[in-house]
Amino acid sequence: QIAKLDIGRENRTGFPEAILAQGKDHDDLLIIINGYCTKKNSNNLLITRLDKNDYNRLKKDLKHLEEKGYNLDYNNKAKILIISNESKNKLSTNYGKIGIITGGTSDIPIAEEAKVIAEQGGAEVLTSYDVGVAGINRLFPQLAKMVKEGVKTIIVCAGMEGALTSVVAGLVDVPVIGVPTSVGYGIGGKGKAALYGMLQSCAPGIAVVNIDNGFGAAVFALTIIKNNK
Amino acid sequence: QIAKLDIGRENRTGFPEAILAQGKDHDDLLIIINGYCTKKNSNNLLITRLDKNDYNRLKKDLKHLEEKGYNLDYNNKAKILIISNESKNKLSTNYGKIGIITGGTSDIPIAEEAKVIAEQGGAEVLTSYDVGVAGINRLFPQLAKMVKEGVKTIIVCAGMEGALTSVVAGLVDVPVIGVPTSVGYGIGGKGKAALYGMLQSCAPGIAVVNIDNGFGAAVFALTIIKNNK
Amino acid sequence: QIAKLDIGRENRTGFPEAILAQGKDHDDLLIIINGYCTKKNSNNLLITRLDKNDYNRLKKDLKHLEEKGYNLDYNNKAKILIISNESKNKLSTNYGKIGIITGGTSDIPIAEEAKVIAEQGGAEVLTSYDVGVAGINRLFPQLAKMVKEGVKTIIVCAGMEGALTSVVAGLVDVPVIGVPTSVGYGIGGKGKAALYGMLQSCAPGIAVVNIDNGFGAAVFALTIIKNNK
Amino acid sequence: QIAKLDIGRENRTGFPEAILAQGKDHDDLLIIINGYCTKKNSNNLLITRLDKNDYNRLKKDLKHLEEKGYNLDYNNKAKILIISNESKNKLSTNYGKIGIITGGTSDIPIAEEAKVIAEQGGAEVLTSYDVGVAGINRLFPQLAKMVKEGVKTIIVCAGMEGALTSVVAGLVDVPVIGVPTSVGYGIGGKGKAALYGMLQSCAPGIAVVNIDNGFGAAVFALTIIKNNK
Amino acid sequence: QIAKLDIGRENRTGFPEAILAQGKDHDDLLIIINGYCTKKNSNNLLITRLDKNDYNRLKKDLKHLEEKGYNLDYNNKAKILIISNESKNKLSTNYGKIGIITGGTSDIPIAEEAKVIAEQGGAEVLTSYDVGVAGINRLFPQLAKMVKEGVKTIIVCAGMEGALTSVVAGLVDVPVIGVPTSVGYGIGGKGKAALYGMLQSCAPGIAVVNIDNGFGAAVFALTIIKNNK
Amino acid sequence: QIAKLDIGRENRTGFPEAILAQGKDHDDLLIIINGYCTKKNSNNLLITRLDKNDYNRLKKDLKHLEEKGYNLDYNNKAKILIISNESKNKLSTNYGKIGIITGGTSDIPIAEEAKVIAEQGGAEVLTSYDVGVAGINRLFPQLAKMVKEGVKTIIVCAGMEGALTSVVAGLVDVPVIGVPTSVGYGIGGKGKAALYGMLQSCAPGIAVVNIDNGFGAAVFALTIIKNNK
Amino acid sequence: QIAKLDIGRENRTGFPEAILAQGKDHDDLLIIINGYCTKKNSNNLLITRLDKNDYNRLKKDLKHLEEKGYNLDYNNKAKILIISNESKNKLSTNYGKIGIITGGTSDIPIAEEAKVIAEQGGAEVLTSYDVGVAGINRLFPQLAKMVKEGVKTIIVCAGMEGALTSVVAGLVDVPVIGVPTSVGYGIGGKGKAALYGMLQSCAPGIAVVNIDNGFGAAVFALTIIKNNK
Amino acid sequence: QIAKLDIGRENRTGFPEAILAQGKDHDDLLIIINGYCTKKNSNNLLITRLDKNDYNRLKKDLKHLEEKGYNLDYNNKAKILIISNESKNKLSTNYGKIGIITGGTSDIPIAEEAKVIAEQGGAEVLTSYDVGVAGINRLFPQLAKMVKEGVKTIIVCAGMEGALTSVVAGLVDVPVIGVPTSVGYGIGGKGKAALYGMLQSCAPGIAVVNIDNGFGAAVFALTIIKNNK
Ligand SMILES: Nc1ncnc2c1ncn2[C@@H]1O[C@H](COP(=O)(O)O)[C@@H](O)[C@H]1O
Ligand SMILES: Nc1ncnc2c1ncn2[C@@H]1O[C@H](COP(=O)(O)O)[C@@H](O)[C@H]1O
Ligand SMILES: Nc1ncnc2c1ncn2[C@@H]1O[C@H](COP(=O)(O)O)[C@@H](O)[C@H]1O
Ligand SMILES: Nc1ncnc2c1ncn2[C@@H]1O[C@H](COP(=O)(O)O)[C@@H](O)[C@H]1O
Ligand SMILES: [Mg+2]
Ligand SMILES: [Mg+2]
Ligand SMILES: [Mg+2]
Ligand SMILES: [Mg+2]
């Protein structure tokens, strides 16, 4: 009996169901979404990495869902569509606080992706954007505040050389989750320098997810706080 | 006053001090060790990545420490030297349970490095080695047992294609920390395929440290369980 | 006399002729297709990697073929155009069964490319899509069924970390042909992690073709079953 | 019941058990070997990638096995130690013929590794070494002979640019298994050009294993011929 | 006096002047072309890597040149614009014969670039396209003919695994100039496998230029035949 | 007359002559050294990247130089041999102050190489080692002191993720010269992450030299201070 | 008090504020620009890497600034928008001379980016474009003139193999700042060969910034001349 | 009849037979050498890349050859052993002149490898070593002399950034064969920057062989001069 071995699945499926739109065509997405909504689910459905144009096209073909009481909520920065149904779904309870910070303004879309996922998964999220290393003094009071508020883990989204992650990990004692972002051109650009730097960090206490993987960082952060209650 | 900003440092320094022997010569190591032992520390001193030959040479030149009540304990698999002084140091209290599993027998040294660090940092460690993907049925009962015993996070050390990490993350709901090991030859060898695979994992709930960084995985795991009390 | 050395060519040309459209312009394709159809061939002509737009343009300029009894059949998922002529061509006899499975839905186009080629080459194809590693229990019954039905080889199309290939090879004893797909972003994305992982697989019994090369996997599978009669 | 899903395992374990010595220390190897020999196995035990010096050291510590009727047979080219026991093991029956060819003389060790594994797994092996592309006329009669003798698959071991694989696949209609070897210096050296070339081959009908993976090629070839009876 | 050291420049400037259009904008190209045509040159002016659209735009703005007796001749395959003036320029004398062959039809644009440059530089060019390795018997008679006609060097344009270059160099004794082309997808694609393979070739007598550099191959071939008179 | 164009050479040859020992054999080094010492030079001769063993061998074969008044001074950390002759050479005058800092203790050999070269070239050098990012508070007072003392440029030697360079450049306004060091293992190790990070730095005001190139950093720093008088 | 440690910041903020437009959307840019212009700044605001189309869109939405006395000056080659206000800002005083040279005409946009930044930061800039290595005699008189005019540092922008940088550094004694440009196709293209070549240069006295980073080169040059007064 | 197609082989085998010792063990080399010497050959036998120690071991086991009139001549720089037999072999006639130049002293072994091969193949070789780009004035008179003496092609061996090749090709009009050498450390080291730079050269008239392939450059040069008579 495999199900017996699927330890804790019950619990983890408390996460919102997420569909990666990127690489799927319009018709496939429609089938998946309609399929999901005919089943009995207690969670919202999330469509990630969905371009605005693709969302607009979907919206037209999902009119019947709105008529059935579903709500379509598109987050333009995070590129996530949330399909919820108040009568069916109830938002997860609050599992704890997560901090999310970014080095620059170009990292914000990835941070927002993480934020939406984390919130839908039941976290309270504190954010502090554009606090990067070049002006390190902006960072200190922000970090101090987050720690005081009791975040259980901090997600750091940083592109270019990603040094912010090392600096943060040198200052706090909660787990630091590094998300290299695909910001930067030339050698080491598109997140490579940031990823390498986070993996090479001389400040221990950091683990990383792949470049631009705000989704993965949020789910990992949720596993930390959920087991932390 | 910088110290004020070093949020939580007080707590994290509860980790054992670790010196990376690799890349340092004999004389430098002697200076660092002697310097540490003249100071008043509540923790053991750990020398990591120390070859047996280098250890033997150190041992001779550290006779005076043993006379002063210090104990030198060399772990040959983990390649770690623990310098402790019962009168000065007291082992950290138990912060919780960590699981460590490996895909094959060649990953064991990295797992052992993680185990020593985690234990010195105050964790209780459960291990299960050589449970890799090629014979996946070995894995299920081991995982079930760990979860039942209440591990708060699982460190997965795997080389070659590192697929074990994905499989584990698909079965448990605690944070999974991937440690790619430098096992494997040819393209993708020396841990590259394992690292890429863990970062690309289709099973969310994984964050990774660098290839062979058992040390980093253990410190990260400690940040999880310490904030988990 | 070179022809004497071209061992078995006679037999292998039993494969359908395939033209890679990608990288060829419209005029070149017309010349090649018209040239083929004026010759006496016993097989269908396949145009692979043909975009829908390019197909539509070709269709217009190949009207004369349809008048001569040729049939143009475009497979939108596989991106293959099959030009057949019932009076001239007779479908290959059945050489045996091939299984094709995918990790996710994004791998399906590559799997479909393999399926069309394999069928045109005389195989019976069994498919099972979206059975990836993150929910490994979906996989077992599918595999069991394929093996029971007597597939002589299984083609596994998987992107991201491609771990499905290792898991399958650990469960069956027929040759497993890995096709890494260009699914996934960040480091190891676009099929690199999957390719490396399949080449590094700790489960023996796997050989691989290049990223997204559904065509090559199918032709290789055909060489297995044809020599298997 | 997992075992039920381990389709065909029973059959595949007909392969000789193989231990990769590389990366394991002397003591671990002793434990594994002694453990294996106390169990009831119908197959020989193979230790692969074992240096001559390491073999000599093992031989001394395995005297007791020889006393118990075990035979230690070390193949210096293939770097494989075969531990057999005539009273316990009986050689696998013959499943069919496999051809193995190499481009140069430096590829022979990898070819020999494949040969030993294939033979121990129950294949009859035909070899033809040093028939590379620079003097292509050496190749034709060798290939013609292999095909006439009825090989069911051909393993091609080639370093440098690995072009031999493409040439062979253009001439025969059995599955061609490419093994890039780590022969060659400069850019593309150590097997990279050969691997890339085999994956890019314009001649279909090729699948590849990793650089220097003679073991993997042989096991894959065995899955072909075993299902070919 | 630097000019004295510019050995042979006088002679080499016998080559047609070539402007790389790629990376230059419309206005810059106009300035360069007009500047050239106001000077007294004995050679034609060549604009390489010029897209058809860009050519059409240029053509409109160069009407005044055509009125002054200049001829604009655009080669659509080679993507080269030749601006000649019969009253001013006289075609170079014939320096000897160059052979150009390609593996497939997708390599033809690069071969044509080389052909135009070589002809404008005073060579007689013999071509043989689509003679690749997968059907090696197509190659032999073509090569035999070229050698009999007295080519002094052969340019081989080949993508994917580029094995054609090795095969040719194993059969002829004139210098073989390899031009890897950016044909092929997946690992080693876009000319990488071909370049690596040509540099690793086990058949000596090959030197290479960069991927798709038909221009460079032709200029190099011209240096061979010009010093060969 | 080429010499006329060798602008400023006269001045720059004020730098000590440096011979890279690495990659040269014993006999070649002897010839070069003896050749240098028979000429009339106003500078010391420096042999860089000279292993201690090689130095010992050289020392024996250079006895005759010591008899002629030459002094051999070997710096074991910097791996540089300085051959000076008080009667012939006079140390360069002081051109200004250079700061050199390192992230860790493993970076010190590279820093020492830079220090020796800079001092021999006429700089006054201020150093501050092991002030890395993980404990960023160690850094501030050191930097403040250097700036107060009037350094005209700061060389930062850092391995692993090299984040120290960004942090320093964010705090000072003199040119920061980054020297990535080959410290660190796994992906991005051996200086790659540090190099990429320095090139990607979000703090402007940084230029870099190659990994471990303490020599190049020092010569570059000297061009700054020499033109700074 | 962090500010105390921000050594020399006061001075360096004398640089014009620069916003990297690339990777920011229209709305974000508007917010940043409007925010800046409401503050009291003594410098011009620079928007770098701004496409002409994006500039045109911004211009429309910044009409109100022009009404308030701001001047929008877009440099089409450099892709920089300068927003100045004569009543508020006064151009920096002249800190010294900087030379900028390029290998070809395709490197000019990067050189122009450096030129605008340097001038806005208070430098006098001397330029000499298209003096590359293929016709080395064009270079000598240009360099001689720059040195005679007293440039304190030279920025060399070069793509393809970037050899110009080595040649220049071999001829002058001021600091040479290498800017590899993304010119060139095939292996080593897009600036990689140029970057590697500059880092490997056998002529010391060179430090580099990342590919196409004209901005970084200019800021670094400014740190040299500002501390050079 | 294959031989008919092996166009020109007859002629090319005029090249001395060369065996690559690297990667072959002592016993294999003995078998190959003895095999060669029992056949009737008109050329000398060359063993390339043979370490001095390996040569000494071979010499002992080849005593019987010396007794039969064979001469063993080991070139320590080129690492080539020439086995000649005056009674059997006659040195090739002179086909023309080849120039060989190097950037530094570390490139000389590769240049010497090329020299020995070229001379054994019938060329007259002119050399000029250590004329690199950092002191470009050393180069001009050397080149002028070579051209005046009538070299038909020039081999340029250069490591680090390999810029010498571009400079040479900008000054002469004979074919320039680039040999990147594995000189240089850090990014682009071991010949990578030199190879990339030569392939990217803005000076046309260059073709390259692989890193350190002095052998291949010499054979290629021989094909030029042999067809040049
Ligand atoms: N085995 C290890 N792997 C990775 N990092 C380590 C290891 N051991 C110690 N470290 C880290 O390296 C730092 C020591 O660097 P160092 O000052 O050079 O001794 C410590 O602060 C640890 O964070
Ligand atoms: N298609 C081409 N591929 C490579 N190099 C080219 C090509 N066309 C022109 N060139 C070279 O590029 C140089 C032109 O560079 P530019 O001064 O930027 O026009 C010429 O001197 C040629 O050597
Ligand atoms: N440690 C070093 N690292 C990098 N370059 C060096 C070093 N020492 C000397 N050099 C440079 O290498 C050149 C010497 O090369 P060579 O002629 O081969 O001795 C000198 O001109 C120096 O510019
Ligand atoms: N030093 C060398 N570098 C590159 N190729 C070589 C060298 N020496 C010999 N070769 C080539 O390698 C081939 C010998 O390969 P093998 O049959 O393994 O001895 C010869 O045919 C030569 O073309
Ligand atoms: Mg910012
Ligand atoms: Mg195992
Ligand atoms: Mg799925
Ligand atoms: Mg051979």
Ligand SMILES: [Mg+2]
């Ligand atoms: Mg073709």
Ligand SMILES: [Mg+2]
């Ligand atoms: Mg330290």
Ligand SMILES: [Mg+2]
């Ligand atoms: Mg130009």
Ligand SMILES: [Mg+2]
């Ligand atoms: Mg030199």
